[in-house]
Amino acid sequence: MVRTRKLIFLDRDGVINKNPAYKDYIKKPAEFYFLPRARKAIRLLNEAGFDVAIVSNQTGVGKGLFTCKDLKDIDDKMRKGLEASGSKVRKLCYCIHHPESGCDCRKPKTGSFKKAVGKSKVNIKSSFYIGDTQRDVAAGKNFGLKNITVLSGYGKRSSIKNWKAKPDFITKDLFTAVSRIVLK
Ligand SMILES: [Mg+2]
Numbered sequence: 001m002v003r004t005r006k007l008i009f010l011d012r013d014g015v016i017n018k019n020p021a022y023k024d025y026i027k028k029p030a031e032f033y034f035l036p037r038a039r040k041a042i043r044l045l046n047e048a049g050f051d052v053a054i055v056s057n058q059t060g061v062g063k064g065l066f067t068c069k070d071l072k073d074i075d076d077k078m079r080k081g082l083e084a085s086g087s088k089v090r091k092l093c094y095c096i097h098h099p100e101s102g103c104d105c106r107k108p109k110t111g112s113f114k115k116a117v118g119k120s121k122v123n124i125k126s127s128f129y130i131g132d133t134q135r136d137v138a139a140g141k142n143f144g145l146k147n148i149t150v151l152s153g154y155g156k157r158s159s160i161k162n163w164k165a166k167p168d169f170i171t172k173d174l175f176t177a178v179s180r181i182v183l184k
C-alpha cells in the first residue's frame with residue numbers, strides 16, 4: 001500500500017523570500033532574502049510531518065534575464081539557509097518558460113503541481129497552496145487545493161476582495177499560515 005504523504009505547496013517569492021520590485025525577478029543569490037519567520041514556518045511544517053514543495057513561475061529564465069545556473073545558485077543559497085535552521089524543502093518545481101511558450105507548467109496551469117506530487121499519493125483536497133497573488137489562488141484552485149494568501153508579498157488585503165479567485169484564508173505571513181494548518 002502506498003502511504004499517503006502530507007504535502008504542502010508553497011509559492012516562493014513573496015512567501016519564503018522578499019519579492020523583487022514589481023515585474024522584476026530574483027536574478028542572482030545576492031537578491032534573495034528570506035522573509036522573517038519563513039524558515040521557522042517550514043521547520044514547523046516538517047516537524048508536523050508535512051513535506052514541502054515549491055511551485056513557482058520563474059519566467060525570467062525564458063525571457064533570457066537570468067539562467068538556469070543562476071536559478072540553481074539561488075536554490076543553493078535557499079537550501080543552505082533552510083538547512084541552517086533545521087528546515088527542508090523536498091521539491092522545487094519551477095516553470096522557466098516564456099509566457100508565450102504554451103507550456104503546461106506556468107501558473108495558473110497545473111503542470112508544476114503535478115510534478116511536485118510525482119508518483120506519491122497526496123490528498124489534494126485537504127492540502128494547501130500558499131501564495132501571494134491572484135494567479136496563485138487561480139492555480140491552486142485549478143489543481144483542487146485550498147488556498148492561503150499571505151500579505152508578505154504583492155497581495156494586499158484591500159485588493160484581494162476584488163480578486164476573481166478568492167483564497168480560503170488570508171494571513172499575515174507564511175508562519176501565520178502554517179500555524180493555522182499545523183495547529184488546527
Ligand atoms: Mg509570489
Ligand SMILES: [Zn+2]
Binds near residue numbers: 094095097105106
Ligand atoms: Zn512552463
